[in-house]
Amino acid sequence: MKTTLINRLNLWALGKGLLTTITQFFGTRAGPKLVTVTYPERRLRLHERFRGLHRLERYGDGPNKGLEKCVGCALCAAACPADVITVVAGENDPEDPHSPAERYAEVYDMDILRCIFCGMCVEACPTGAIVMKHDFELADDARGGPQGGPDKFIYHKEDLLEREFHW
Amino acid sequence: MTLMDVVWMLVRILIVFVVLLTAMAYTTYVERRFLAWFQWRMGPNRVGWLGLVQPIADGVKLLFKQELIPRMADRFLYLLAPALSFIAAFAIVSVIPVTRHFYIADVNIALLLVLALSALGSYGVILAGWSSGSKYPFLGSLRSCAQMISYELALALTCIGVVLLAGSFSLQAITTQQARMWYVIPQVLGFLVFMAAAVAETNRSPFDLPEAENELVGGYHTEYSSMKFALFFLAEYVAIINMSMLAAVLFFGGWQGPLLFGSGLAGLSGLFWFVLKTFVIIFAFIWLRATLPRFRYDQLMKFGWLVLFPLALLNVLVTAWIKVFV
Numbered sequence: 001m002k003t004t005l006i007n008r009l010n011l012w013a014l015g016k017g018l019l020t021t022i023t024q025f026f027g028t029r030a031g032p033k034l035v036t037v038t039y040p041e042r043r044l045r046l047h048e049r050f051r052g053l054h055r056l057e058r059y060g061d062g063p064n065k066g067l068e069k070c071v072g073c074a075l076c077a078a079a080c081p082a083d084v085i086t087v088v089a090g091e092n093d094p095e096d097p098h099s100p101a102e103r104y105a106e107v108y109d110m111d112i113l114r115c116i117f118c119g120m121c122v123e124a125c126p127t128g129a130i131v132m133k134h135d136f137e138l139a140d141d142a143r144g145g146p147q148g149g150p151d152k153f154i155y156h157k158e159d160l161l162e163r164e165f166h167w
Numbered sequence: 168m169t170l171m172d173v174v175w176m177l178v179r180i181l182i183v184f185v186v187l188l189t190a191m192a193y194t195t196y197v198e199r200r201f202l203a204w205f206q207w208r209m210g211p212n213r214v215g216w217l218g219l220v221q222p223i224a225d226g227v228k229l230l231f232k233q234e235l236i237p238r239m240a241d242r243f244l245y246l247l248a249p250a251l252s253f254i255a256a257f258a259i260v261s262v263i264p265v266t267r268h269f270y271i272a273d274v275n276i277a278l279l280l281v282l283a284l285s286a287l288g289s290y291g292v293i294l295a296g297w298s299s300g301s302k303y304p305f306l307g308s309l310r311s312c313a314q315m316i317s318y319e320l321a322l323a324l325t326c327i328g329v330v331l332l333a334g335s336f337s338l339q340a341i342t343t344q345q346a347r348m349w350y351v352i353p354q355v356l357g358f359l360v361f362m363a364a365a366v367a368e369t370n371r372s373p374f375d376l377p378e379a380e381n382e383l384v385g386g387y388h389t390e391y392s393s394m395k396f397a398l399f400f401l402a403e404y405v406a407i408i409n410m411s412m413l414a415a416v417l418f419f420g421g422w423q424g425p426l427l428f429g430s431g432l433a434g435l436s437g438l439f440w441f442v443l444k445t446f447v448i449i450f451a452f453i454w455l456r457a458t459l460p461r462f463r464y465d466q467l468m469k470f471g472w473l474v475l476f477p478l479a480l481l482n483v484l485v486t487a488w489i490k491v492f493v
Contacts, residue, residue, distance in 0.1 A: 014459075021458040025205045035207040 046134045051117045053135040054110065056160045057128065064100045068161070069129035070108065071101040079124035084115045108157035112138060130160075179271050183260055191404045192222035198453050205457035229400075232393040239300030240390065248298060249391065249398035252291030256402040259284045259409045264339040266422045266437035277338040278330060281413060282323050285368065288406065289315040292387050295399070299390035307386035310376050310464065317471040318367035318374075324479035325361040328354050328486040329417045342421035351418040353489075357482045358418045360475050362451070365410040367471065369403065371452055373459035376467060407452055408445070415444035 037044055046052075057069045072089030090106030098104035121130050144152040155163075196211065196219070203210025211218040236245060262277035264270040274280060289312050296308020329350050333341040341350075351358045367374035383389070388399045415421055424440030426433055462470065 017458045018454065021205050021454060024207060025201070025454075025457075027207070034209065036209055038209060038212070 050134050050136075051119045051122075051132045053112070053133055053138060053163075054121070054130055054155075054160060055133050055163065056108065056157065057131055058161070059100070067097065068099045068104060069127045070105045070125075071099050071127055071129070072103045072105040072108075073126065075124045075126060076121035076130055079120040081118060081120060082114045082116050084110050084112070085121060086111075105157060108160065110155045110160065111153065112155050113153045176271070179269070180261075183265075183271060184257070187257065187260055187405060187408065188401075190408055191401055192226065194404050194408060194449060195225070195400075196222045197449070198456075201450070201453045202457055205454075226397070229397040230394060232396075234395070235390075235392045237300050237390050241298040241300065244294050244298035246395070248291045248295035249388075249395045249402075250291075251294065252288055252402035253398040253405075255284045255288040255291065256405040256409065260405075260412070262338055263409075263412050263416060264342055264421060265441055266434045267343075268434060269438070270339065273337055273339045276336045278326055278336045278341075281338075281409075282319070282326065285406065285409070286315070286319055288402065291399075291402065295391065296387040299387075301390050303384045304387045304389045307383045307389065310383075311370060311387055314367060314370070314374065314376060314467060314471070317468060318364045318475070321360055321471065321475040321479040322364040322368055324476070324483055325354075325357040325364065326417065328357040328479075328482050331483070331486045331490050338416050338421070342416055342423060345420035345423055349418060349420045349423075354418060354482070354486070356478060357486070358414075360479045360482065361414060361418070363475055364471075364479075365414065366452065366455060367467070369406045369410055369452075371407065372456040373461050374467060375461060376464055407449060411445045411448035411452065412441075414448045415441060419444045419448075 059065055059067050059069060072087055074085075074087040074089065077085040077087050086107060086109040087105050088107035089103045092098055092102060092104050117132070119132060122132055138153075140152050142152070144150055199221075200210035200212075200218070211221040214220040214224045236242065259281050261271040262274050262280055264273065292311045292315070293308045296304040296306075296311070299305070329341060330336055332350055332353065333344040335341060335344075344350075366372075370376075388396055391399060420440075421444070422437030422441040424436065427436040427439060
């Protein structure tokens with residue numbers, strides 16, 4: 001196209017653009033067109049497979065009801081690229097076992113500040129003991145740690161087992 | 168001039184000053200809210216009812232920011248620059264007739280004064296850039312000044328068209344002349360050029376090159392913080408309000424409009440029309456910002472000198488021809 005003065009001004013395109021934006025303006029006022037949500041009050045539905053904070057699972061109904069699924073094999077720790085997970089396995093007391101296998105996780109710590117939420121631990125787990133839920137609001141106003149009490153970002157086994165998941 | 172006159176004058180100045188400050192604060196709010204709606208977002212809606220306390224929260228935040236003066240800065244000019252911008256922007260309001268009887272001053276060279284003061288504003292900008300002793304503000308202020316000067320020409324020339332029709336520089340006289348027909352009708356071309364030039368003059372998108380964030384950090388006020396930054400910010404938004412008021416007066420008959428509240432309250436009705444017209448033009452500013460991407464610098468200069476300037480000249484010529492021979 002020849003670049004004449006009129007072409008350069010491109011008034012047609014200008015008008016079209018202005019029309020588009022004003023339509024959007026009044027569309028927003030009508031309500032349903034919003035592309036954002038007022039976050040703390042309303043939330044987007046997360047995808048089923050969203051990778052949020054981890055949880056250690058227990059068996060549901062069946063012969064192993066209530067037992068921890070984790071057998072302390074530490075495959076998750078081996079798979080973890082960010083070195084988040086520490087597992088120390090212990091022998092089960094046959095009278096009062098923690099898990100249906102010979103061993104269980106005596107210590108299961110996650111340094112969640114290091115976690116990149118890649119989900120490799122979930123993939124590596126042979127018993128499906130570790131899963132990732134939809135909690136993602138993990139911020140805190142202080143780290144805690146040696147002087148200021150326990151480090152809030154190291155999640156221990158009890159936290160990961162008993163933690164209430166909201167979403 | 169009696170004592171009462173002086174007191175009344177001071178009261179009027181105070182009213183206008185306070186109202187303008189409030190209007191400026193809420194222009195920022197309205198802009199953020201409207202921009203959000205243009206983009207299908209919500210905009211600030213947290214602080215107070217519908218987020219209406221947001222501008223006050225912003226102001227308080229700015230006040231409590233740390234004052235920083237760069238070591239390489241020229242202290243005197245560095246401190247003078249924001250004050251200059253601020254004063255120039257606020258002084259313009261003094262000659263704008265809000266209603267038939269309410270204005271600070273009705274000067275017979277009002278329009279010239281407006282143009283002179285808005286040109287003075289660019290001193291604040293270039294001094295800020297130069298005295299900061301830093302390269303980004305300097306580049307920003309150079310751009311800004313080149314832009315302001317080139318667009319001021321077109322702006323002034325479109326005003327000439329209106330002056331030719333009204334036969335006066337007084338804004339009050341120009342308003343009263345438009346009792347039967349708004350000047351936007353004979354001056355359509357003038358109005359369009361005026362709007363384009365006004366957007367450029369106030370450094371607004373799509374002509375916001377002086378503060379092109381992705382190239383220049385923050386433009387000429389990069390090195391300013393706290394209240395000194397707030398002054399620039401104030402000046403910028405007051406300039407938008409000024410330009411909108413000026414457009415309302417020059418092209419849309421200012422306070423002229425049907426009487427709404429009976430002839431007893433003609434002043435109130437005038438105020439209503441004036442505010443409404445100003446607001447609509449401010450909305451147009453925001454609308455443009457929501458629509459158009461930023462010009463490249465050479466495009467900006469070419470547009471100013473090769474398109475707007477000749478159009479404005481043509482407008483003056485045609486207006487003068489009609490005035491003399493028709």
